[in-house]
Structures are given as structure tokens and as C-alpha cells.
Amino acid sequence: MNIAVFYAPERGEPDLRRLALPAGATVGQALQASGMLGAHPELTWIDILYGIDGQRVTLQRVLQDGDRIDLCRPLLVDPMTARRLRAAASKPRR
Known part of the structure; x- marks a missing residue:
């Protein structure tokens, strides 16, 4: 089955990786197979949601x-x- 893993770092270009995984694969297995953790070391120390x-x-x-x-x-x-x-910054000052 074809899966994509996407991450947009705070700085730099977004990273989209496409994978072919066997049926029954989990999100964790896809994350490991994508190599995203090695390419973006900050993923190991910030609280990422999936x-x-x-x-x-x-x-x-x-x-x-x-x-x-x-x-x-x-x-x-x-x-x-x-x-x-943003609203407060856009109001003209008196």
C-alpha cells in the first residue's frame, strides 16, 4: 500500500516522503520506514502529534x-x- 509522511519544520522546506508498505502497517512503522526521525532530529525532543x-x-x-x-x-x-x-497591531494608534 502507498503511504505519505509529511512534516513542515519551523524553518526550511516541507518534507513529503512517499512509501510502499505492506498491508497492516502502523503509523509507527511508517514513521520508522520514512527516515523522518533521522532527517529532522528535533522530532525526537518535541511533542509531535500525528x-x-x-x-x-x-x-x-x-x-x-x-x-x-x-x-x-x-x-x-x-x-x-x-x-x-494581529487585530491590536492593525488598529491605528491615537
């Missing part, structure tokens, strides 16, 4: 043909707080 189609998954989830695993870094700023900061 997602497929916008849904959070665990390393034990069994993959289906065509799945794309997204490796998600933790947010640096809450989205609502970031929006308030």
Missing part, C-alpha cells in the same frame, strides 16, 4: 492505502491569542 485527514491518531493506528500522515509541531501561540494580537 494526524491523518485532520484527525489525531496514535502510533499504533493501522494504515490504509493512500493515507498521509502529518507530523504536527505544538502551537507556539494559541490561535485566538494570535488573532487578538
Whole structure:
């Protein structure tokens, strides 16, 4: 089955790797086979979340043909707080 693993580092180019894995492979096995951990050492010390189609998954989830695993870094700023900061910055000062 064909799987893709995607990671967008904080700096640098996004990394998309396509793999062919046997049926019954898990997210953890795909991550190991992709070589993503070796290419991006920060993945070993930050709290990465894994997602497929916008849904959070665990390393034990069994993959289906065509799945794309997204490796998600933790947010640096809450989205609502970031929006308030942008709005405050765009208001003209008196």
C-alpha cells in the first residue's frame, strides 16, 4: 500500500516522503520506514502529534492505502491569542 509522511519544520522546506508498505502497517512503522526521525532530529525532543485527514491518531493506528500522515509541531501561540494580537497591531494608534 502507498503511504505519505509529511512534516513542515519551523524553518526550511516541507518534507513529503512517499512509501510502499505492506498491508497492516502502523503509523509507527511508517514513521520508522520514512527516515523522518533521522532527517529532522528535533522530532525526537518535541511533542509531535500525528494526524491523518485532520484527525489525531496514535502510533499504533493501522494504515490504509493512500493515507498521509502529518507530523504536527505544538502551537507556539494559541490561535485566538494570535488573532487578538494581529487585530491590536492593525488598529491605528491615537
